[in-house]
Amino acid sequence: MDSSFPPSHVLEAFCLHGTPQQLPGGQGQSYRVGDAVLKPVDDPEETEYISKLQHQLRKRTNNIEYQLAEPIPATFPGDGVYEYVVDGWSAARLVPDCQDPAVLGRQWNRILRAGRAFLEDLAAAVHEPPAFIATRNHRWAKGDRVAWSEEPEENIQSPLAAETVKCQLVHGDLAGNVLFPETDSNEAPAIIDLSLYWRPVEYTEAIVVADGLIWYGEGEDLVRLLGTDEFRLQMLVRALIFRLVASSEAVREGRGAGGDCAFDEPTWLVDFCRRVEKENGVIGGPRMGHRVVKLSDEIAVKYGYGLTAGEAATQQFAYDHVDPSIVRVPRVHHFFEYPRPGTTHLDGFLFMDYIPGRNLKDVDLTENPHIVPQVAKIIMHLQSISGQLPGPIGGGRISGYLWGDYGCKPFHSLDDMNAWLNRRLALRDLSIDLTPYPLVLCHMDLCRRNMILDDIDGRQSIGLVDWGHAGLYPRFFEFTTLSCLNPYDAPYENPLIQSAEALVKLTEEERRLMKLMQVVRAANLRYLLYLSSDDIGID
Numbered sequence: 001m002d003s004s005f006p007p008s009h010v011l012e013a014f015c016l017h018g019t020p021q022q023l024p025g026g027q028g029q030s031y032r033v034g035d036a037v038l039k040p041v042d043d044p045e046e047t048e049y050i051s052k053l054q055h056q057l058r059k060r061t062n063n064i065e066y067q068l069a070e071p072i073p074a075t076f077p078g079d080g081v082y083e084y085v086v087d088g089w090s091a092a093r094l095v096p097d098c099q100d101p102a103v104l105g106r107q108w109n110r111i112l113r114a115g116r117a118f119l120e121d122l123a124a125a126v127h128e129p130p131a132f133i134a135t136r137n138h139r140w141a142k143g144d145r146v147a148w149s150e151e152p153e154e155n156i157q158s159p160l161a162a163e164t165v166k167c168q169l170v171h172g173d174l175a176g177n178v179l180f181p182e183t184d185s186n187e188a189p190a191i192i193d194l195s196l197y198w199r200p201v202e203y204t205e206a207i208v209v210a211d212g213l214i215w216y217g218e219g220e221d222l223v224r225l226l227g228t229d230e231f232r233l234q235m236l237v238r239a240l241i242f243r244l245v246a247s248s249e250a251v252r253e254g255r256g257a258g259g260d261c262a263f264d265e266p267t268w269l270v271d272f273c274r275r276v277e278k279e280n281g282v283i284g285g286p287r288m289g290h291r292v293v294k295l296s297d298e299i300a301v302k303y304g305y306g307l308t309a310g311e312a313a314t315q316q317f318a319y320d321h322v323d324p325s326i327v328r329v330p331r332v333h334h335f336f337e338y339p340r341p342g343t344t345h346l347d348g349f350l351f352m353d354y355i356p357g358r359n360l361k362d363v364d365l366t367e368n369p370h371i372v373p374q375v376a377k378i379i380m381h382l383q384s385i386s387g388q389l390p391g392p393i394g395g396g397r398i399s400g401y402l403w404g405d406y407g408c409k410p411f412h413s414l415d416d417m418n419a420w421l422n423r424r425l426a427l428r429d430l431s432i433d434l435t436p437y438p439l440v441l442c443h444m445d446l447c448r449r450n451m452i453l454d455d456i457d458g459r460q461s462i463g464l465v466d467w468g469h470a471g472l473y474p475r476f477f478e479f480t481t482l483s484c485l486n487p488y489d490a491p492y493e494n495p496l497i498q499s500a501e502a503l504v505k506l507t508e509e510e511r512r513l514m515k516l517m518q519v520v521r522a523a524n525l526r527y528l529l530y531l532s533s534d535d536i537g538i539d
Contacts, residue, residue, distance in 0.1 A: 004040075005020065005031075006020050006031055006033075006038045006089055007087070009086075009087070010038070010086050010087055010089045011033060011038075012075075013074040013075055013076060013086040014036065014038070014072050014074055014075070014086065014089075014091040015072075015075055016033040016034060016036050016038070016091065017033070017034060018033050018034050019033075020032065020033050020038060021033075023037065032094070035093055035094050036072060036091050036092065036093055036094065037069075037091065037092055037093075037094055038089055038090070038091050039089070039090060039091075040088055040089055041085055041088055041089065041090050042138065043132060043136070044081075044082055044085040044088070045132055046130075046132045046136075046196075047082075047084065047085050047090050048082045048083065048084050048085055049130055049132065049196075050071075050194045050196065051071035051073075051083075051084035051085075051090065051092075052071075052083075052084070053125070053126070053194070054068050054069065054070075054071050054092075054194065055070075055071055056125060057121055057122075057125060058070060060121075060125065061121050063117050063118070063121060063188070064188055065113060065114050065116075065117035065118075065188055066114040066115075066117055066118050066178075066188050066189060066190070066191050067095060067188045067189070067190050067191070068095075068190070068191055068192075069092040069093055069094070069095050069190065069192055070092060070093040071084050071090070071091070071092050072084070072091040072092055072093060074086045092192075095179060095190035095192070097181050097182050097183055097184065097187065098179035098180060098181055098182065098189065098190045106175065106212070106216060107180060108208070108212060108218070108222055108225060109225070110178070110180070110189060111174055111175060111178045111189075111208055112205055112208060112225070112226075114174075114178055114188070114189050114191060115171065115174045115178070115191075115204060115205065115208065116201070116205075118171065118191050119168070119170055119171070119201050119204065122168060122169045122170065122171075123168040123169070123201075125169075126168070126169040129167075129169065129198035130169070130196065130198075133196065133197065133198055139245070139246045140172070140173075140195070140242075140246045142245060142246070143241070143242040143243065143244070143245035143246035143247075144172070144197055144199070144242050146241060146242075146245045146298065146333070147238040147239070147241040147242040147245070147298070148199075148238065165200055166200060166201075167198050167199055167200055168198070168199075168200075168201065169196055169197075169198060170196070170197050170198070170199050170200075170201060170203070170204040171191065171194055171195060171196065171204060172195045172196070172197040172199070172203075172204060172207055173193065173195040173207070174191070174204065174207070174208050175207070175208045175211035175212065175215075175216075176211070177191060177192050177193045177195075178190070178191055178192075179191075179192060200235065202231065202232055202235045203235045203238060203239060205226055205232075205235075206226060206232065206235035206236040206238065206239035207239040207242065207243075208226075209222050209223060209225070209226045209236060209239070210236060210239035210240050210242075210243055211243070213240075213268050213272075214240070214243060214268055214269065217268075223236065234296070237295065237296040237299075238296070238298075240269075240272070240295075241296065241298060241299050241333075244269075244299070244333055244334050244351060245333050245334075247334065267338075269349070270338050270347075270349065272295075273293060273295070273301050273303060273349065276293055276294075276295055277291060277293045280293070280294065281293075283300065284302075284359075284449075284465070284466075285302070285304070289304060290302055290303065290304035290306075290307055290468070291303060291304055292465075294354055295351075295354075296354070297354065297356075298353065298354055299333065299351060299352070299353065299354055300330070300351075300352055300353070300354040300355075301349060301350065301351050301352075302349075302350045302352070302466075303347055303348060303349040303350065304347055304348065305340060305345050305346070305347055305348075306348070306399070307347065307348030307349075307350060307468065308348055308392070308396050308397060308468075309335055309337075309348070309394065309396060310391070310392030310393065310394055310395065310396025310397070310471075311348070311350065311392065311396075311467050311468045311470070312332050312335035312348075312350050313392065313393040313394040313396075314392045314393040314394075314467050314470045314471055315329060315330065315332050315350075315352070315467040315470070316331070316332040316393075317387075317393040317441070318382075318385075318441060318464075318467060318470070319331045319332065321385045321441070322381065322382070322385070323381060326377060326378060326381045327378045327381060327382075327462055327463070327464050328355060328452075328454075328461055328462065328463040328464070329463070329464055329467075330352040330353040330354070330355055330463070330465060331352060331353045332350065332351070332352050333351045333352060333353075334349075334350075334351040335348065335349065335350050335351070336348075336349055337349070355452045355454065355463035355465065356452070356454055357452040357453050357454030357455075357461075357463065358452070358453045358454070359448070359449060359451070359452060359453075360448040360449070360451035360452065360453050360462070361447075361448040361449045363448075363453055365491045365492060365495075366491065368460075370460075371453070371460075371462075372492065372495045372496050372499050373499050374460075374462060375446065375451070375462065375496055375499075375500075376496060376499035376500040376502075376503050377503065378462065378464065379443075379446070379478060379500045379503075379504065380500070380503045380504055382440065382441045382442065382443060382478075383440040383441065383442070383475045383478070383504065384440070385440060385441040386438055386439060386440050386441070386472070387439050387440075387441070387472040388439065388472075389411070389412070389413070389439070389472065390411045390413075390414060390416075390417045390439055390471065390472055390473060391410055391411050391417075391471045391472065391473075392410075392470070392471045393471070393472070395410040395412075396410055397409065397410065398410065398411070398471065399468065399469060400444045400445065400468075400469030400481070401444070401445075401469070401481050401484040401485065401521065402444075402477065402480065402481060402484075402517060402520065402521045402524070403521075403524055404521075404524030404525055405524075405525070408420060414434055414435055414439075415435075417434060418432065418433055418434055418435070421434075421516075421517075421520050424519070424520045424523035424524060424527075425516060425519060425520060425523075427523055427527070428519055430516060430519060432513060432516050432517075432520075434474055434513075437474035437475070437476075437510075438474070438475075439472040439473060439474065440472065440473070440474070440475050441470070441471075441472060442470060442471065442472070442473045442475070442477050442478040442481075443464060443467065443469070443470045443478065444469035444470055444471070444473070444477065444478060444481050445466055445468070445469040445470070445481070445485065446478070446481070446482065446485060446496075447485040447486055447489070448486075448489065448492055449466075450464065450465050450466040451463065451464055451465070452465060469481075474510075474513070475504065475506075475510075476506055476510040476511075476513055476514050476517075477517065479497070479500065479501065479504075479506065479514060480514045480517045480518060480521075482496060482497050482500070483497065484521070
């Protein structure tokens, strides 16, 4: 539903008189008319359910810890069906003397206390999840499902033990929707804008704490208010994932950061990643390079200097296009850059699916002879995915084994790439023309440490990670790198090259061009042939 001005027939249906005045908050879509608030609805059935539930709770309970707005029924049925929705609009009475918490400040104890009382009444009134919860597809629903490993493509975590989880109907957005009395501090706060989920009470409270940490500059005192036992901390991790995914979906939808984007100010999230690394260590990455840290059973973060938006975009491109029955790629949830303290450098932070399993470098290939042919099939499958511009998806600096220690600038066309390569080949009076060759997805770093082996439904699956060198290149580029990656891995290097070449069947001309690319690589390692810093894509 868009945020158009409420039409006159909607005001008439709700018996409202006067000129609507836009209210702050509510994503700029709510309007005050007299003592009522009008707001557009995305799902009439959900709004109808919530309005009837609020009406029921107002009649059945007289709780001193909270109060609810009174939903206004229409004087004639909305759309011929709904009692509380007219042409995509709903209405409720203003709760008197209550202010937005942004005005009076957030009182976290009172938010949690009011929320607990409200959730007790919800549990008594509703005993099974409303049908609309399972069918919603907005970004908050998606974030919630990822946090609880319920996305159809996500099968990366066993559920929490059933005895530890008791679900009920909950309000999943309390922090910004508990209004405090402006004059009488003893008056119960008002709970508005019900956002319903079927989750544990502790998860709702964890979302309150996550919002305080991410949006409102709170610290560890608020975490202690929630509780620091293992179960509540797991709820907090899920709440952070919920906000992370919902925020990144907002960016993907072209909404920009907006008021609900949790990561305009990522300081707390950066501190959280570093604290988890300090407590639990890393699961990947060299000591002085990019680190990979497991944040939960669903989410891992890779971060460090030189980690780029191009890597994140290429990894997501791969996730979107591969067949997961052939190779698994971690889905990207969020990426940002953050200044490294005391330097002018930026560290990239890439949040993605955590893929469980054994690192392939720890697997005995003699006992698993099927693995090398499986990797060869992955190479062939990636080469069925094509694109238009060379390099990482969306552009950006290119790095990897063919490009020297400093990498190279983004290429804007194949001609641009040809010119860059030919400056190096000119040292040997050679030249190359890649124009006839399609650009396909190449990983360019297929060493064993970048693969995760896991059993899924009795079948061994390979997950492919570390897309920092990946991009769109002629298919023989992948083969050119294979002999650079694994010179000390005899059980893997030559068998993989033989197996992959048997599947892909490179032409003699492609083999000649591979030798030229090895000349380019040698020139990049031996000489500095850069016209300017722009030629390598860094300052």
